[in-house]
Amino acid sequence: MVLMIAGDRSGVGKTTVTLALLAFLASQKHQVQSFKVGPDYIDPMFHTAITGRPCRNLDPILTSETYVQLSFTKHCQGVEYALVEGVMGLFDGIPCKKTDDTRLKGAMRKTSEKIRSLDYGSTAHIARLLNIPVVLVIDCSHLSGSVAAITHGYSSLDPHIDLVGVILNRVGSNRHLHLLQQSLDTLNIPILGTLRRQDDLTIPSRHLGLIPTTELTHLESLFRQLAYLAQTSFNWQYLLPLLTPSPLDFLTSSPLHPLIHSPPIKIAVASDQAFNFYYQDNLDILQTLGAQLIPWSPLEDENLPKNIHGLYFGGGFPEMFAQDLSRNCRGREAVKAAIISEIPTYAECGGLMYLCQQIIDFQAQKWPMVGILPTTAIMKKNLILGYRQATALQNSPLLTIGQTIWGHEFHRSHLTIVSKNPLFSMQNWRYNSLKVKEGWKMHKLHASYIHLHFGEYSDFLRKFLGHCLDFLRSSKLG
Structure with a gap:
């Protein structure tokens, strides 16, 4: 099984959570393969810098559903853990481009027409396509009791999304956390992590997103901070089994035949x-x-x-x-x-x-x-x-x-x-x-x-x- 890190919307902290998880696993000398949903370049640079393995983009719009399955299967082979970072909000995609996977078509027919018409290429689409459980990251800085309504809505909108837990981000105080916990007690969805407001942990950004890793000089210090954050903030007893890839049965790809020439x-x-x-x-x-x-x-x-x-x-x-x-x-x-x-x-x-x-x-x-x-x-x-x-x-x-x-x-x-x-x-x-x-x-x-x-x-x-x-x-x- 592999875990999908999703958000209720953009800017809730998916990347921070993902990098923290990767940094902790890498600090323990584990082999970790990461993936990123969508056409992103910069987030995968951080993934790669942490794990030492190239992050792979999962984008059925730029490629196809079949290619996403093949790439995912190929790059999960031989690793101890694997993690997928989502894009935007869980259901944010585009009107359906194409559907080339028979199994997915059957699942989508059972999902509401409205969802199907909007979420192609979304985090939810990839979770359904690859049968990956989802952890929802929620920015709690401006809510308390409403966290249950948000969680309930995201867990029940599409019955084919397996939402296995939430990570509460930007929690302000113990009192704030207590209110959030009381609200979520009404649901059967566990809290897998709690991140307090991190004023001393920042990843610089500019007009197109994060500043690439090639321009940063404090990466090792940043990764140590992220690893410690993950070690002290997440329920690893529950998370580790979810991060372990299980045998995958997607089709294998046809080999590419090179243009033989000497010199190359x-x-x-x-x-x-x-x-x-x-x-x-x-x-x-x-x-x-x-x-x-x-x-x-x-x-x-x-x-x-x-x-x-x-x-x-x-x-x-x-x-x-x-x-x-x-x-x-x-x-x-x-x-x-x-x-x-x-x-x-x-x-x-x-x-x-x-x-x-x-x-x-x-x-x-x-x-x-x-x-x-x-x-x-x-x-x-x-x-x-x-x-x-x-x-x-x-x-x-x-x-x-x-x-x-x-x-x-x-x-x-x-x-x-x-x-x-x-x-x-x-x-x-x-x-x-x-x-x-x-x-x-x-x-x-x-x-x-x-x-x-x-x-x-x-x-x-x-x-x-x-x-x-x-x-x-x-x-x-x-």
Whole structure:
């Protein structure tokens, strides 16, 4: 059995609770596998830093229900404990995208139509899909007796959710705790943990969420604090059996067949404090298909790695490091020259911003970037966030015209000029009639704000590597 950490809404402390549980287990030298529901990059960085094992995203919108089951099964093998951190509130999802699991379809038919229509990709959806019991984290800072009503509502709304306990967060005093306990005594749901208000335990954040682990210098101290918090605040006698994976019987995946080539296809992956938003699965798939991934730093390296055949720019925070990126003139020139030479390049979100003429930061300062795209990325207050269904309007190193893919946007930058020959026609899942054209295709460059998970789209990476192989051969001929 594996445990799901859920919340009644966003901001109740799911991440703090999850990190505390992971930190305590890791401090006891246990092998722990963590998962994160949804398209998050930063929370998984903290999971990974604590456990030493890559956290895996469970997102049926970006992938599929079957892929979620396969990934979960695969990565639970051989570990002592496993834990899943939910997303937003327990039932917060999107209108149903697709359902490809027969067992789930039967369960969903017995669930109310209203729930089914709204919670695809939610924490509850993943709990049903993987048959995982749920612990509900509740922010108690502004309630007492009402905690029973909240707990009762979340435990009874969907009979297929097994809510096995609650964790009370931000409890103010012993008197406050007594009132909460009295209220919950009316229900048959145990309190599995109580966390007092933690004014001395903070995880720094900024405009897109937590500050990534690569920028923090006090991680070991933070993890020790979290481990002690977990040791003294949770009912471990009850929790440990729930955290122990049981035998799983989901289908096994078909093996990916690599593109056999010698020498190997070398892909330079931008990896530093400015660029670190990568799904581990994407990197794994590239390597499984035969790519050799070579990390390099647009912040520090003045030259690209030698004899590469492709470039991969993930997302991150280039706006926070725009001055340092701008100072590395030779590095920017090397990237521009490589793209002009037709090297296959994939860039998303922060990577797209880096390839623009400039980045204008929150202080309205202008910083020159690579300059391959004839537009400027300007930082603004409003957040662009959500799942997108994108259809290719032209061929690119990844896609063929007419192909459709699901992705996710999460940024505060805007481009001053939109491509005259856009890469995608993009549909916001909330507004089916609203379509936006977005993305750039120049030379052998595929650049877009959309973050992609290639778990169900390995053929797109295979196509990208095919272009890289063509580049390798042409460079030999040249």
